[in-house]
Amino acid sequence: MTDKIKKIDSLVADWQTLHRVFIRPEDESSRKTLVKYMEQILFGLHDFLNKHVGVTEEISLVKLAQEYTDTKINKNPQKKLADVIKAIIDEIAPRAVNVASPYFIGHMTSAIPFFMVHLKAITAALNQNVIKLETSKVLSVLEKQVLAKLHRMIFNFDDDFYLEHVQNTETSLGVFTTGGTTANLTALWIARNKSFSPKENFESIEKNGFFEAMKAHNLEKAVVLVSKRGHFSLRKAGGILGLGNQNIIPIDVDVNRSIDLEKLERKIKDLQKDKKTRIIAIIGIAGATETGIIDPLPALADICETHGIHFHVDAAWGGPVLLSETYCHLLKGIERADSVTIDCHKQFYMPMSSGMVYFKDPKALDQIVYHARYVNRPGSVDLGIKTLEGSREANSLILDSALKIMGSRGYALMIEHGIETARQFADKIKQRNLFDLVTPPQLNILTYRLVPEDIRKKLKTADTEERQKLDARLDDINIKLQRIQREAGKSFVSRTRLKCSFKDHHNSVVLRAVIMNPMTTVEILDEILDEQESIFHSLNH
């Protein structure tokens, strides 16, 4: 190496510094600073997050933005690594959001077990690229094994099936993606492709395109049916795949807040009338983003079977519930799906960005095979042949390790804690006069809103016009409430709009709680309600 340094040294002035930066810390004092911080992060993660992270100062977004307006890249290094990391901890972390706080119950982003950070660091250090065996070797083999484990969790085929496919280079039980969005996109991509069989002068929609496919099949439209609670990634997938996002057709929910089966059947009949529409998939939701509600999967499976339609289950949120012996029954019917989305960075508690999509048919992914001569040659084990994404980190290593460290029972404990704590939270809400529970938790998500007594009384006798005014006032109160609590920085619930009762015409603003942090207790939830009550009282004074 010294020869090299000497040689290059004559070529460029500060090669030696660069070389040092590339392979090791600059000096002993830097190293000490680094060790101090990295130790806190690796071995005291939750203390570290509570101490350093979270909006501790009142700073408006506008003011914050003003501090980040320099748009020139410095020619020379501005800071040593230790100083950069110090600045992240001193300046960035306090202005980030402490999603790991047990009081942060607004979104599907939460605390992760401390060991996930170790595993992520190791994965980054190994820097394997699972697009190709030549840049991953054992990690490609491991990925196939983990995929088989999760496939088994969902579809539960017999030993022979898994023995045949676990390491089969010709078949794929699923793929890792970078999240639920690309997982859903992959599933619908495949559903779209297999909906258009070859005809004369038409090979496939993948090759010949959407227009040719419609003409060859004498069609005008291709659609997907999903409850109006479907995740917005589905509409996006409709736009990307050429269906048009208006053809991701939202079906109303019924009194259970899951897809209205009657209306679905009626819609199918309607669409089939003129024989000009192809239904490429029906989607069941297993844990709606807004309400946590699970669609009646067995009934949807029946309908799909009857009509020969691809059945996709978006279990991005709810998938890991399968690991709980107590609650897995909630997802009954998922084993009849053709494809299933599950996120890793949600209830598998992995770091961003990691998702998965599974296919019942081990040949389903053949619909989207792409080769390249310099990489991913036909017949190889290269995992990149059948993925939406190209180069990919080895997230399977993290999931595999986590399953070994926690066991399915470890994950089940967290899932059960979430569901049971959410139920207790629902009781607390019902016990308070100031709150209405809007959607009770089927899983670990619920919505509610604050309804002042005077408005509650008036609503009972209000005519349509009066009711509209009262609705508007309630919306206003709940928006303000959510904003003030968020800005105060101690607790966070999110908000959305839902019909408060089945017969409502108005989508009301509701507060939304997602109970996924194992450190969130009922006492904490009670405190959050207390804070909301006191914010409401301060609003009136």
Add this chain to the structure above:
Amino acid sequence: MTDKIKKIDSLVADWQTLHRVFIRPEDESSRKTLVKYMEQILFGLHDFLNKHVGVTEEISLVKLAQEYTDTKINKNPQKKLADVIKAIIDEIAPRAVNVASPYFIGHMTSAIPFFMVHLKAITAALNQNVIKLETSKVLSVLEKQVLAKLHRMIFNFDDDFYLEHVQNTETSLGVFTTGGTTANLTALWIARNKSFSPKENFESIEKNGFFEAMKAHNLEKAVVLVSKRGHFSLRKAGGILGLGNQNIIPIDVDVNRSIDLEKLERKIKDLQKDKKTRIIAIIGIAGATETGIIDPLPALADICETHGIHFHVDAAWGGPVLLSETYCHLLKGIERADSVTIDCHKQFYMPMSSGMVYFKDPKALDQIVYHARYVNRPGSVDLGIKTLEGSREANSLILDSALKIMGSRGYALMIEHGIETARQFADKIKQRNLFDLVTPPQLNILTYRLVPEDIRKKLKTADTEERQKLDARLDDINIKLQRIQREAGKSFVSRTRLKCSFKDHHNSVVLRAVIMNPMTTVEILDEILDEQESIFHSLNH
């Protein structure tokens, strides 16, 4: 917390263990093991990789696969964290690929600076989700700043422009993606959408779909033109977006191995003849994956301007060359592109999986806006409104930190080392009788092949039939050579197929070297050639 533990404890047997696993290492001896490994990874990365990673045992893929066939998830934990990490280091790492070795010059995956692992760990620890301000706050603001810095590197507009847009919540200069594939897909998605203006009964292709778009515009086909050296993600994007991958039309390369401009012009004229085809984009490659060649960007910009066609530059590989004052001229013309793809996990030396796509027009991303009521409301700063992906980690923090630690000059040093070392390597190849340089390095990629003297002689006088036989023999030799060297495990070059000379009809097997590791020296490259010669000689005996 103790109350909580007691309460839950009655509910589930081993909540306490779980709780401990979630927030801290199990015991002192585990902690010691962990510290030992994490210290090596964080502070002696390259020594660690050289010591532990890489195929050190001769094991066939078939045999390896046999060890990864268990498909049941254990109910109870199998191992403590320390043991899991020990197993990764003892069992996984030796069977992974040491992509960080300076002898690993076959792919675009290489060594990364040690500090990237620190930054990745911190990003994972903060677990921010930049889909939404509520789960990222300052990281969303920082991301906009970093995007503006890179936009400036490419398009170099004036200060006023960047001041207006850097923190503008209504505009976007680019987006982070999970890699070059989704960056290219995003660029073509936008190019597709803006190609179809509203008409009566037609609002947009995003809403109404591909079929309606074609009918409304009275078209039969939508195509993209790119040199046949285009990355396979482009064909994939064509399939996904509904164009059909056959409509990503490959244009031949000329004697310079970049896109043949005459043939391109002829193709455009051809396609425009019947007025039934819409050319939605022309793509210039800035660093072809196989050869590193850069297309004549200024000429392509002229053509796109003349015809009013979206000009996309795929600079996934070459983009960071802009940071080198010595070589940035090679990318001249890129500033005239409508969109530009650059990968972070390639020549920005970041860990997998991170890419970016930039748009000259700060309103371009409006073509793909998606909202959701519970998140990403209209008018918010939420970055997830205009991205293909949903939840995303804060990769901007890593890029921003790396730019501060290295400066543009630091990156430039690595880029220049790659280009200059590749040139020296080309000379070495030319000096050896046994090798032919096939594509000289314009950047830091070259291809070559081994041609034995007897075949070289025969080729000079061979007729067509004879030549075919000789070509087949050469291909066979070079395939074997590459495989044997790869399996031996010391060095790695990749292989692909290219025409060896402009007039050839045959795509020959060539060896491909990508010089991106700053620790790869000419001496090492010489050793790799030596090894190849000796493998060849052993083939004959």
